[in-house]
Amino acid sequence: MFQVTLCILKPDIVRSPHLFNEIIKLILQRQFIFIKSKHLQLNRQRAEEFYREHQEKFFYSRLVHYMSCGPISCHILGRENAIQEWRSMLGPTKVYKTIFEAANTIRGQHGITDTRNCAHGSDIMIYGLSSLLFRSFFSSFRNMSSTVAVQTPNAAHNLDKNELYSIGPNFWNVRGRFKILKLVDIETQMSIIQLRNGKFLVIDTVEMSDRLRQEINQLTNNGENIEAVIGTHPFHTLSFPAFYQAYPKAAYYGTPRHLRRLTEIPWKGDLNDCNIRQKWEPDVEMRIPAGAEFINPQPESSNHFICVFVYHPTSRTLHVDDTIMYAEKPGFLLKLFGYKHGAMAFHPSIKSSGLYPTSDAPHIFRDWMRNMLRDWPFENICCAHMGVKIGGAHADVTTLLNSAEPLLAKLSEKNRKKNPGDEIPPDNHSHMNVSGHECG
16 A cells, blocks of 8 residues: 655754765665655744644653754655555664664664654654644645645656755755746756755755745755855856845856856856866766857857756756756647657757757767766756656656757758868857846
């Protein structure tokens, strides 16, 4: 029987990024699905309400103090017999007993006392828990019935806008709105990655609601733990000024166009510099596709093909803006342009100005993609336009690249005829329109 249950990783675990990652990996190895995740900082009142069933017991005050002394990580988990499986992973509540009788469980290995016993596991189905849980922890589940909408592996996800979603261990994604002609929402995105040092990288930005800003503040200690904010796409610039006003203490890095256009932000570096891209390895890896213009893509009205690819090995998640597009449930207008349910495609400019107009550029890009697929075994992909695919993304991108082979061959032959000298147009800095054509 498929079940969903509650997992709460307590402050001792959350304070240790290494230990937190190890437990998340164990959960994934046991075939659990992360349906919903959220980092929280409980105040004493909320902790008292959550544990009120224990208020007559001697350990109540100690438990409340501990659960409100630092951040906790809450997850709704799903799988067959989820309740029994999660509780067997945890081990008995009493740590002293667990050390001798179930030493290989989470509590047996990492528990300190009966109160500081690593994690919480519910003994009832998640929809049987008090409404307090949903009101306090997972407010977006407020309309959930006993039939749970589960995010299963190899599934696309149409996520609500302006909410922080856990895609995998230490990786969160936020969907933002971006409408073409004020009609078609092709979306945009921001991702947040927690590094091994406990700090956070923000990858791209979106317009923040008050609720989203509160979630980011809870996750990052009011922005104090944001190590850097990174702009990966030359034309995704619109939300950076407001984000900088909200979090001015972070270091900001962008594409050359970010640095040219947003002069009010004191940029620390340019992603065209490989030393900057390697700054957070091995936690986070970044690459720029070959065969296309990154410093000054022209024409700016249509050539939005290139961006920095960001790979997070811990969650096996790839963050990519316009180069790869993914549509879970395209609307009517998008269907008119050929988008199908679950479609993955390269940005349309690949057929025109996206790649260099040389005979070898299409093959250089193809070979770069092959190397990326070989080196990065991602399972999830977050695309700015227009969605997130959890599970099976690597296979889908491989299929996309293979299916594009005829197009790339056709482009190569076309470029050979039109540009027999394989000349790359010189930079046209004097004609750059640095104030328009944004797409995120």
